[in-house]
Amino acid sequence: MxxxxxxxxxxxxxxxxxxxxxxxxxxxxxxxxxxxxxxxxxxxxxxxxxxxxxxxxxIGYIHRAFEKIAERRPFYQITTLTDRMNYCSSPINNFGWHMTVEKLLGIEVPKRAQYIRVILMELARISDHLICNGILGVDSGAYSGFLYLMEKREEIYEIYEEICGARLTTNMGRIGGMERDFSNEALRKIREMLKSLPPVLKEFENLFNRNRIFMDRTINVGPISAERALSYGFTGPNLRAAGVDYDVRVMNPYSSYEDFDFIIPIGQSGDTYDRFMVRNEEMWQSMKIIDQAMNNLPEGPFFADAPEYYLPPKQEVYRSMEALIYHFKIVMGEIDAPVGEVYHSVEGGNGELGFYLISDGGRTPYRLHFRRPSFIYYQAFPEMCKGTTLSDAILIMSSLNVIAGELDA
The missing domain is CATH 2.20.25 (N-terminal domain of TfIIb)
Structure with a gap:
């Protein structure tokens, strides 16, 4: 203490x-x-x-100057920076960055790669919400739910590990598509997770949703109105809990999200309980999206025909002179990007995660700005805590899901 x-x-x-x-x-x-x-x-x-x-x-205790570092890195090497922003759902950060560069370069990603990205982004969203709601239970004095949910998060990390070998910071994608296609084992693990997660999530809800102690600790604690949330720039679950039906996946669809049928859960009072409930329901909707994507996964290539920007498979590098040349030029950052100014956003675990990119025609970004949802909604924390007790403040912060790596990027 x-x-x-x-x-x-x-x-x-x-x-x-x-x-x-x-x-x-x-x-x-x-x-x-x-x-x-x-x-x-x-x-x-x-x-x-x-x-x-x-x-x-x-704030600023772990500020790492990602935006400035990016000005000295080739575009594909910036993935190691976006990885480390919201490390609870890093695939969403990475794919959002790849889509931003693809927008600048005019690359159309094949349908199969888009569906694979959707599956992985929704797995990441589930993982992010598992952590947030599980730890919210711990902060209210209920530890059991956290144990149930972390077992499921471990299964998601094992899927990541099967796909790319990493667990937390997962460099699975590439500018132009994916590094590799799903293996049979990866598909099996995803289908198994879709079967095993619902009963665990249902049991978690039974522990908390109508629990009198949990309800007393969260209902009418840290409420924020829709008008105040919008004035602060809230997005994501924290805005939807206040009653505003806004989701980037629906308002500005990307990566074929328009192909999927799902609902956007919204709350009413914008308090800690509503934020908890919205995230719970979003996990069910994410599973619904993953199931649709798995059942309708298109055939075809998993990367675009853009050899100037997409790293060729290593097997091709070993036996093809053309692939070796492209590999060398991409790795050494010797290919200029077109002049342009683009903004692209995705629905991150905490809200609208945006990338504002300016290119002067060089080999690195001229300027890059991350729209980090944690940085924006954390500004409202003092107002939401005013008049509450210290123990309430801990729960409010937990329900906002402030990720320090994203806050201080």
């Missing part, structure tokens, strides 16, 4: 700043490394006893 410091705050006397309060306010320094903050960031809270009067957040 060394990260929490409780001292009298002489700079904010109650009689001046908060005349309705009786007694002396104290400053609670929550973070930056306290486990309850779920990341390295700080909240300086003014407290009247257990009640939060106001707060101010401080």
């Amino acid at each position: 060394a990260d929490i410091e409780l001292v009298p705050n002489k700079n904010f006397p109650a009689k001046n700043d908060h005349p309705d309060l009786v007694g002396e306010l104290t400053t609670l320094n929550l973070g930056p490394t306290h486990p309850a903050t779920h990341g390295i960031f700080q909240n300086i809270l003014q407290m009247d006893g257990e009640k939060i009067v106001s707060g101010e957040q401080t």
Whole structure:
């Protein structure tokens, strides 16, 4: 508990700043490394006893300057940066970046590659929501649900491992498509996961959805109206929990999302309970999308005919001089991109994840900006905590699903 410091705050006397309060306010320094903050960031809270009067957040403790680093990297090497933003659902970050570059280059990705991307992005969304809702249960004092869900997350990581050999930061895609097609084992693991996840998720819901203690801890805790959420720039589950029916997959379809039938769950009050319920239902919808994609997976190539930008298969590099030349030029970053300015967004685990790319015709981005949903909605945290207790603030932060790597990218 060394990260929490409780001292009298002489700079904010109650009689001046908060005349309705009786007694002396104290400053609670929550973070930056306290486990309850779920990341390295700080909240300086003014407290009247257990009640939060106001707060101010401080970020930047793990800022890694990804946008600046990207200006010195060839386009395909930036995947190792997007990987490490929201590391709970890294495939969505990576494919979003690949689609942005494909938009700049004018590359049309084959239908099979688009469906494979959808399957992997929805698996990543499930993994992201499993972590968020499971840990929300832990923060409310219920540990069992977390154990159930982490077993299922492990199965998703094993699917990643089968596809690319990695588990957390998963470089499965390429500019122009996928690195490789699904193996039979990968297809088997995905189908097995679609069978094994529903009963576990149902049991998790039985533990929490109508649990009186959990409901008392989350209902009307940290609510935000639709108008306030929009004014802050909320997207994703946190916006939909406030009652706004906005999803990038529907509003601006990409990677053939228009081919799939699914609903967008929305809440009403925008409180912690609604955020929990929206993410729960989104996992069911993701499974529905994956099932449709698996049943209708198109035949054909898994990468576009764009040899100037798509890394050739290693077997071809060993026996084809043309493939060897392209491999060398791509790896060494010797192919110029066209001049252009593009923006592309995907529905990330936390909301609209956007990439604003400016190319001056060189071999690296002239300028690249990430629209990180965590950075945007975390600004509302002090307002959502005002008037609540310290224990409520922990649950509010947990339900927002603030990912420090995305916040400080």
